[in-house]
Amino acid sequence: MSGLRWESDRRLTAIGRATLSVAARQAVVDGEVNADARVLDYGSGRGDDVRGLRDMGFQAHGWDPFYAPDKNPAPADVVLLTYVLNVIEDTEERREALQRAWILTERLLVVTTRLTWDRSRVRGQQYEDGVLTSRGTFQHLFSPAELRSYVEETTGVRCISAAPGIVYAFKNDDARLRYLAFKIAPHAGWLASDDTGSAIAAVVDYTERRGRLPRLEEMPTEMAKLLAHLQPQELQRIVKQSANPERVEAGGKTATLSTLLFLAVELFNGRGPYSSLPMSLQLDVRTFFSSYKEACMRADRLLFKLRDDTYVRAAMQASKVGKLTPTALYVHRRAMDQMPTVLRLYEHCASIAAGRPPSWSLVKLRHQGRGVSWLHYPAFDTDPHPKLHSSYMVDLTTLKTSFKSYGESANRPLLHRKHEFLAPDDPDALKYRRLTQAEVQAGLYRNPHLIGTENGWEAELGRCGRELRGHRLVRRKDTNQAK
Known part of the structure; x- marks a missing residue:
């Protein structure tokens, strides 16, 4: 593609939304967008975030070079730069867009882009540092660490990853610390x-x-x-x-x-x-x-x-919450605050560096090397053996991240012994423990290598002549298997 002269049709990247964008929603959840804050959506596209925020009673206005170019954007307390940087093919113009958004920011700049794990959904061919798509648009996909570093270099301030692909740049360091x-x-x-x-x-x-x-x-x-x-x-x-x-x-x-x-x-x-x-x-x-x-x-x-493997493993062994395996400690989000302080620090450092995902159920802390994964089981509370929906991992040594979705997998990984991930005094722990005891007595855990996925678990339930009704294990009525 070298020597190609081409300008992308960026207006085609502006999609319509029925709900707030992930970045706008995160800023609201964090309390950074509130009733007192003036919000500017810089590069507002079709204006859905502006309308959504106004419907919630917030002071919001937008500017976009194609959809709302009729007036100069006014400075605001919070500026949203949502999926703008990734669609600009010219590297100098990309940086200038970020700089202009920063100039308009009085308290907080929220920057979000598409991430590298979206590559399979972007059809096109390599062009410069991104992809020229089949629609004549451009996408530069950032890694979470690259995005944070890019915003820090451009703004000259220390930034925080509020979530994967969402970076907060505070104008005042006091606000960052708050x-x-x-x-x-x-x-x-x-x-x-x-x-x-x-x-x-x-x-x-x-x-x-x-x-x-x-x-x-x-x-x-x-x-x-x-x-x-x-x-x-x-x-x-x-x-x-x-x-x-x-x-x-x-x-x-x-x-x-x-x-x-x-x-x-x-x-x-x-x-x-x-x-x-x-x-x-x-x-x-x-x-x-x-x-x-x-x-x-x-x-x-x-x-x-936190750098000492022996100390970290000892802290995991001493933890009153979580399930310790030969490679990692797994803890439910409701029990996080009961982990030893060094393990809470472990998870927080990863979240600040690469962003904690908005939806997750368990955190996985490796005890050799430094890696944190947030695992999302949407039906953890209702499904006796919840299925894994997604996993987001950050390596604290390299700050490399990876994301894997299991949403469309036919044979998803699932959980057993749910009570082990919770604090002993969790209101649901006793119910989950009783189910585990019944499953052990029924012989369902005799072949642990077979039951880690949906198909294997269903096969073992059939072999043992059992089925689940909520969090109760009962005999199957259609089985003639002698017990």
């Missing part, structure tokens, strides 16, 4: 309060969960007003008398570990000074550590331990 804190060390919201008594109860609840009294600046505005007539010493005395000391101690331990986790991930992504931390984390550092230096040193040691 987002990291929200994702890594979230705390439950405040209890509702409409009088002094309920406001005090909310402060007691916060103290028990966080291990320390909140500052006035941390409280919701209306709650602070309800408590304004109390002196700080009086409020402290009341809370101290009301709070459960054991819960306060447990909350302090949780906050300490969450702070270490945040600081370790922040170092992985680029650590700033103490003053750059969100206020609540600054207060946690003051309360639970002798100094910011000490907190950072402990976090650094934690990150260093």
